[in-house]
Amino acid sequence: MSSKSRKKVLLMGKSGSGKTSMRAIIFKSQLAADTRRLGATIDVESSQIKFLGGLRLDLWDCGGQDSFMDSHLTAQSSTVFRSVHSLIYIFDAESPELLTSDTVYFLKCLRALRDQNPSSSSSAAPAANGSPAPTSAPGEDGGPMVFVLLHKMDLVPVDLQASKLAEFENEVTKKAREGGYKGGMQFYGTSIWNETLYKAWSIVISHLMPSLASLRTHLNSFLSLSSASEIVLFERTTFLVISSVTNEDESHDTEWDERRFERISTMVKAFKLGCSKIRSPFSSLTVSTPHYTAVLDALTPETYILVVAKGAIQPAALELNIRLGRPHFAKLEAIGMGR
Ligand SMILES: Nc1nc2c(ncn2[C@@H]2O[C@H](COP(=O)(O)OP(=O)(O)OP(=O)(O)O)[C@@H](O)[C@H]2O)c(=O)[nH]1
Ligand SMILES: [Mg+2]
Known part of the structure; x- marks a missing residue:
């Protein structure tokens, strides 16, 4: 398998920040409530996840207890940090050491990334005048991508969440720049409860996918041929959104919930779990109302497609379109999603 289709992703952060919980929910379809029973990760737990288009994710869940962190950063540094495609670093939003020792460990990880992947521009020195260097998008410079998740946001009062994330992003970016890290970072506030x-x-997965732009072209053709309002493509096991296209005339419709895709991922995953508990495997879903019709169905061996059309359209019409589109998308998937 070529290194292009095999991507090593590190999941790091201090003990109890929620790394294994995320992995269990996204990749093993566990319920959020069941993560309370998880024990601390010993050393590193690595898992291989097969994604569409032949993409293989090597996910390294690195135990975050101090002794393990110290070992990842010293004795095991080259094993852990070499040839990394992306680092996903998890901070516990409610940790009292958020901007002290937690950030210090993060900065050490950035340094180890730089040392073990010297070709990336993250090895460049800080700006001569001491001011932070400009940010580039993650991975744009050819170096590893860095995603920073301020996690357990459900524990932060809703009205303070946005300001907490912004303040945290400013502070951590400033410290990273002062430490000489020039690569890009993307910050998100997350919680397993929503x-x-x-x-x-x-977003992380879409950065790992080889050619999303080309896939969007195909989805756009499908959108106009089927006169749909919106089409969303999900990865089959994780139900993460891979791509979506919306009819130009309706894309500014303010009635549409901005977070609708992620909400669908969460709901369908819970529904699928419910189905499997009563031993009735989930296959497809149709919602028909006077305002819209939506069909969610398997598209290829590794994807599900959601087609939404305005008005009371016969679901059978949308189902037929999906059936007709299947051979084309199956061929694309076989050759690497239009790489
Ligand atoms: N409130 C809240 N709790 C969470 C969230 N995510 C995880 N947890 C809880 O945090 C605890 C620790 O989670 P783990 O996933 O085991 O932490 P970890 O980062 O893997 O820890 P180590 O393996 O020791 O490095 C569990 O009890 C989870 O239920 C979240 O978003 N909100
Ligand atoms: Mg763990």
């Missing part, structure tokens, strides 16, 4: 987890992970 759809923010799916939002952040969908």
Whole structure:
């Protein structure tokens, strides 16, 4: 398998920040409530996840207790940090050491990333005048992408969440720049108790996918051929959103919930779990109202498609379109989603 289709992703952060919980919910379809029973991760737990288009994710869940962190950063540094595609660093939003020792560990990880992947521009020195260097998008410079998740946001009062995230982002970015890290970072607030987890992970996964632009072109053709209002593509096991297209005329419709995709991911995953508990495997879902019709169905061996059309359209018409589109998308998937 080529290194292009195999991507190593590190999941790091201090003990109890919620790394294994995220992994269990997204990749093992566990319920959020069941994560309370998880024990601390010993050393590193790595898992291989097969994604569409032949993409293989090597996910390294690195135990966050101080002794393990110290070992990841010293004796095991080259094993852990070499050839990393993305680092997902989890901070516990309610940790009293958020901007002290938690951030210090994060900065050490950035340094280890730089040392073990010296070709990336993250190795560049800080700006000569001491001011923070400009941010580039993660991975744009060819270096590893860094995603920073301020997690357990459900524990922060709702009216303080946005300001807490903004303040945290400013402070951590400033410290990273002062430490000489020039690569990009993306910050998200997340919680296992709502759809923010799916939002952040969908973005992470879309960065790992080889050619989303080309896939969107195909989805756009499908959208106009089927006269739909919106089409969303989900990865089959995780139900993360891979791509979506919306009819230009309706894309500014303010009635549409901005977080609808992640909400669908969360709901369908819970519904699928419910189905499997009564041994009735989930296959497809149709919602028909006077205002819209929506059909969610398998598209290829590794994806589900959601087609939404305005008005009371016969679901059979949408189902037929999906059936007709299947061979084309199956071919695309076989050759790597239009890479
Ligand atoms: N309130 C809240 N609790 C969470 C959230 N995510 C995880 N937890 C809880 O945090 C606890 C620790 O989670 P883990 O996933 O085991 O933490 P970890 O980062 O893997 O810890 P180590 O393996 O020791 O590095 C569990 O009891 C989870 O239920 C969240 O978004 N909100
Ligand atoms: Mg763990």
